[in-house]
Amino acid sequence: MTAPVGADLPRIKVAVDAPQHSGIGGPLDYVSEVVLAPGSLVRVPLGKRELLGIVWPRGAQAIEPTEYADPSKLRAILAVLEGLTPLSASWCRLLEFAAAYYQRGVGEVALSVLPPQLRELQSPQLQLRLKRMRKWVAEQIAAPVQASPSRPTLSPAQAEVLAQLDALLTEPASATAKGAQAPVLLYGVTGSGKTEVYLRAAEHALKQGRQVLVLVPEINLTPQLEARFAERFVGRVLVSLHSGLTPAQRLRNWLAAHEGQAELVLGTRLAVFASMPRLGLIVVDEEHDPSYKQQDGARYSARDLAVYRAHLEKIPVILGSATPSLESWQHANQGRYKRLALPERIGGGALPRVRLFDMRLMPLSKGVTTALTRPLLEALRLRLERGEQSLIFLNRRGYAPVLHCSECNWKSDCPHCSAWRVFHKGDRSLRCHHCGFSERVPAACPTCGNQDIAPLGRGTERLEEQLREQLPGARVLRIDADSTKLKGELEAHMAAVHAGEVDIVVGTQMITKGHDFRRITFVAAVNPDGALFSSDFRAPERLFALLMQAGGRAGRDAEQAARSEMWVQTWHPEHALYKALAKHDFEDFAKSQLAERESAGLPPFAHLAMLRAEARTPEVAKAFLDAAARWAQALPVAAEVLIYPCIPMSVARIANVERMQMLVEAPSRSALQRLLWLWNPELHALKREHKGLMRWAVDVDPLAI
Numbered sequence: 252m253t254a255p256v257g258a259d260l261p262r263i264k265v266a267v268d269a270p271q272h273s274g275i276g277g278p279l280d281y282v283s284e285v286v287l288a289p290g291s292l293v294r295v296p297l298g299k300r301e302l303l304g305i306v307w308p309r310g311a312q313a314i315e316p317t318e319y320a321d322p323s324k325l326r327a328i329l330a331v332l333e334g335l336t337p338l339s340a341s342w343c344r345l346l347e348f349a350a351a352y353y354q355r356g357v358g359e360v361a362l363s364v365l366p367p368q369l370r371e372l373q374s375p376q377l378q379l380r381l382k383r384m385r386k387w388v389a390e391q392i393a394a395p396v397q398a399s400p401s402r403p404t405l406s407p408a409q410a411e412v413l414a415q416l417d418a419l420l421t422e423p424a425s426a427t428a429k430g431a432q433a434p435v436l437l438y439g440v441t442g443s444g445k446t447e448v449y450l451r452a453a454e455h456a457l458k459q460g461r462q463v464l465v466l467v468p469e470i471n472l473t474p475q476l477e478a479r480f481a482e483r484f485v486g487r488v489l490v491s492l493h494s495g496l497t498p499a500q501r502l503r504n505w506l507a508a509h510e511g512q513a514e515l516v517l518g519t520r521l522a523v524f525a526s527m528p529r530l531g532l533i534v535v536d537e538e539h540d541p542s543y544k545q546q547d548g549a550r551y552s553a554r555d556l557a558v559y560r561a562h563l564e565k566i567p568v569i570l571g572s573a574t575p576s577l578e579s580w581q582h583a584n585q586g587r588y589k590r591l592a593l594p595e596r597i598g599g600g601a602l603p604r605v606r607l608f609d610m611r612l613m614p615l616s617k618g619v620t621t622a623l624t625r626p627l628l629e630a631l632r633l634r635l636e637r638g639e640q641s642l643i644f645l646n647r648r649g650y651a652p653v654l655h656c657s658e659c660n661w662k663s664d665c666p667h668c669s670a671w672r673v674f675h676k677g678d679r680s681l682r683c684h685h686c687g688f689s690e691r692v693p694a695a696c697p698t699c700g701n702q703d704i705a706p707l708g709r710g711t712e713r714l715e716e717q718l719r720e721q722l723p724g725a726r727v728l729r730i731d732a733d734s735t736k737l738k739g740e741l742e743a744h745m746a747a748v749h750a751g752e753v754d755i756v757v758g759t760q761m762i763t764k765g766h767d768f769r770r771i772t773f774v775a776a777v778n779p780d781g782a783l784f785s786s787d788f789r790a791p792e793r794l795f796a797l798l799m800q801a802g803g804r805a806g807r808d809a810e811q812a813a814r815s816e817m818w819v820q821t822w823h824p825e826h827a828l829y830k831a832l833a834k835h836d837f838e839d840f841a842k843s844q845l846a847e848r849e850s851a852g853l854p855p856f857a858h859l860a861m862l863r864a865e866a867r868t869p870e871v872a873k874a875f876l877d878a879a880a881r882w883a884q885a886l887p888v889a890a891e892v893l894i895y896p897c898i899p900m901s902v903a904r905i906a907n908v909e910r911m912q913m914l915v916e917a918p919s920r921s922a923l924q925r926l927l928w929l930w931n932p933e934l935h936a937l938k939r940e941h942k943g944l945m946r947w948a949v950d951v952d953p954l955a956i
C-alpha cells in the first residue's frame with residue numbers, strides 16, 4: 252500500500268537501515284499525517300521494501316544533509332509502532348555520534364543495535380511482547396528471596412576508592428548543573444576486588460532510582476558476573492544483553508531496559524547501545540580488552556562509546572582493569588581520567604611468583620616435546636600431590652596448526668585462504684579457522700602419497716593429549732572454543748573447575764580472563780613468544796595484559812597465594828616485557844611502551860584509521876586504494892595527515908577474497924575526522940568506478956594493524 256502523498260503534510264526525518272554502501276548517510280524525509288514524537292518507531296516504505304525506521308530528532312548535527320527530494324515525491328510512513336516509549340534524544344545523539352565517528356550511516360547503525368525481532372513486529376504483536384515483558388518483570392520481583400545478601404566488609408583500599416567515588420556518585424540526578432565528570436580508571440591488580448567496587452557503586456546509583464549498565468568483554472564472563480549481581484541485588488530486575496540470547500529473550504530484555512523496568516543491564520559490547528531512560532552509571536570491566544572493538548559493520552569501540560555516553564548523559568563511568576589500555580592510562584597520566592588504584596589483593600594475598608623458564612637451557616633432541624618440559628611436568632606433579640589445581644595457557648586451539656609431509660614438503664594449506672588448515676584430531680578434520688572450510692584428514696599426503704604425514708607445532712588438543720600421557724591419573728580438562736560449542740558446556744566445565752573435579756585446565760585465552768578461580772595455584776604459559784616479534788605495534792601490550800590476566804588466576808585464595816606461581820616458558824627471558832611481568836610492574840611496562848609509542852608517533856600520540864578494500868584480485872583492491880590515496884593527497888587537510896602505501900592484510904586472502912589495507916595517520920582526532928568526512932562520499936563514488944571491487948570499509952582507531 253503506497254500511501255497518499257501530499258506536499259503540505261508535515262515532513263519528518265526517519266532513520267532507516269540503508270546500507271552505507273548505497274551512500275546514504277543521514278535520515279530520510281517522509282511525511283506523516285499524525286504528529287510523531289522523535290524516537291518513535293515507524294514502518295516506512297523504501298523502494299519496494301517496507302522497513303522499520305526511527306523518527307529522528309531535528310537538528311541532527313554531524314550528519315550529511317540528504318539531498319532534498321521533490322516534496323511531492325515524498326512518501327508517507329505506513330504505520331507507527333504503538334505502545335512503545337520513544338527512544339530518548341540522548342540515545343539518538345549517541346547513535347549519531349557513533350555513526351559519524353565510525354563513518355557509517357546513522358540509520359544503519361541505529362537499526363543494527365535494536366533487537367532484530369523488533370523489525371518484524373506490527374503494533375499488536377509488540378503490545379503482546381510488552382505485556383509478556385511486564386509479566387516476566389513482575390515474576391522476577393516476586394521471586395522468593397533465598398537469603399538476604401551479605402556484603403563483605405570493604406578492604407581499606409576498597410573503602411578509600413569508594414570514598415573518592417562517592418563525590419562522583421552523589422546526586423547524579425542534579426548532574427545537569429554539575430556538568431560532565433571525568434571518567435574513572437579503576438586500576439586494580441587481579442583479585443583486588445574490583446567487582447565489589449562495581450557492586451557498591453551500582454548500589455549507590457540504584458538507591459537513587461537510576462539504572463546501571465555493566466559491560467564485560469565476553470559472553471563467557473556474563474554468567475559469573477550475572478550471578479554476583481543477582482545475589483547482591485535480590486528483588487531488583489537484572490537483564491543481560493549479548494549475542495548468546497535467543498531473539499525473543501533479547502527483545503524482552505531490551506524492552507525491559509528501554510521501558511525502565513530493568514534496573515541493571517549486564518552485557519557485551521552491543522549493550523553499550525541499550526536504551527536506558529534513567530541511566531545513572533556505566534561500568535566497563537576489563538576495559539583494555541580488544542573484544543570491546545566491533546570487527547565488522549560499524550567498527551565501534553564499546554569502551555570509547557561508553558565514555559562518550561557518560562559524558563553525554565553527565566553520569567559517572569568506571570573503567571576497570573589490572574592492565575589498562577595505554578590509551579586510558581595516558582588519559583589518566585594527563586589528568587583527563589581520574590585514576591583510582593587497588594594495589595593489593597584481597598586478604599593481603601601475594602600475586603603469583605613469576606618464573607621465566609629459559610627454553611635455551613633445554614637439551615634439543617628429536618622426540619623431546621618442547622612444550623611439556625620436564626621441569627614443567629615436575630611442577631605440575633607437585634601441585635597434583637598437594638591437591639591443587641593448575642592451569643596451562645596456550646593460545647592456539649586444535650591439535651596442530653598444520654599437517655606436514657616430510658617427503659614432498661606438502662602442508663595443509665587452505666585452498667581458499669592464505670592460511671594453514673588446522674588439524675583437529677577429535678573429529679579428524681583439517682579445518683580453516685578463517686573461512687571454515689573443513690575436510691577429513693587425508694590418509695596419505697595428497698601430493699606424493701606418503702603415508703607419514705605429521706602434525707607440526709601444537710594446539711590445546713595436543714597439549715591435552717600429552718598431559719594425559721605424561722601424567723596418568725590426572726584429571727585434565729580442555730576449555731577452548733571447540734570444547735564449549737554446545738550450549739551449557741562452558742558453564743558445566745567451569746562448574747567442574749570450581750568444584751575441584753579437575754586437576755589441570757588446558758585452554759586458550761578464554762580461561763585467562765576474569766574468572767574467580769579459588770583453587771588454582773599454578774599457571775603456565777607454554778608458548779607465548781610469538782607476539783614479541785609481531786609487526787602489530789599493539790602486540791606487546793596485548794601479550795602483557797594476557798599474561799598478567801592468566802597469572803591473575805593463580806593464588807586468588809589468600810591462604811594459597813604465598814605458594815602460587817606463574818611459569819613462562821620462553822626463548823627470550825631477558826626481554827623487557829617478561830622482566831616487567833616478573834615484577835608485576837604494569838606501570839613500568841606502560842611507561843616504556845608509551846615512550847616507544849611517542850617516539851614512533853603511534854597511538855595514543857597519533858590517531859589512526861585503516862581503509863580496507865576487498866576484491867577477487869589484489870590488483871583491483873590496490874587500484875582502488877591507490878586512487879583513494881591520490882584523491883586524499885590533493886585535499887588541504889592532507890598536509891596534516893600521513894597516508895601510507897597500501898599493503899596486504901596479515902591474512903591476505905580469506906575465502907578467495909583478497910584483502911588490502913591502507914593506513915592513515917593524523918596528529919589529532921579532528922584532522923583525521925575532517926579527512927574521513929571529505930573522503931567518504933568520494934570513496935562511494937570510487938567504488939562505482941572500480942568494477943571488481945567487492946567491499947571497502949574504514950576502520951577508525953583500528954586495533955589490529
Ligand SMILES: Nc1ncnc2c1ncn2[C@@H]1O[C@H](COP(=O)(O)OP(=O)(O)OP(=O)(O)O)[C@@H](O)[C@H]1O
Pocket residue numbers: 403404405406409439440441442443444445446447572573597764765766767803
Ligand atoms: N572486601 C572484601 N572482603 C572479602 N572478600 C572480598 C572483598 N572484596 C572482594 N572479595 C572477594 O575477593 C575475590 C576477588 O575479587 P574480584 O573478583 O572482585 O577481583 P577483581 O579485582 O575483579 O579480579 P580480576 O581482575 O582478576 O577479575 C572475590 O572472590 C571476591 O568475592
Ligand SMILES: [Zn+2]
Pocket residue numbers: 665666667668670683684685686687688905906
Ligand atoms: Zn580458508
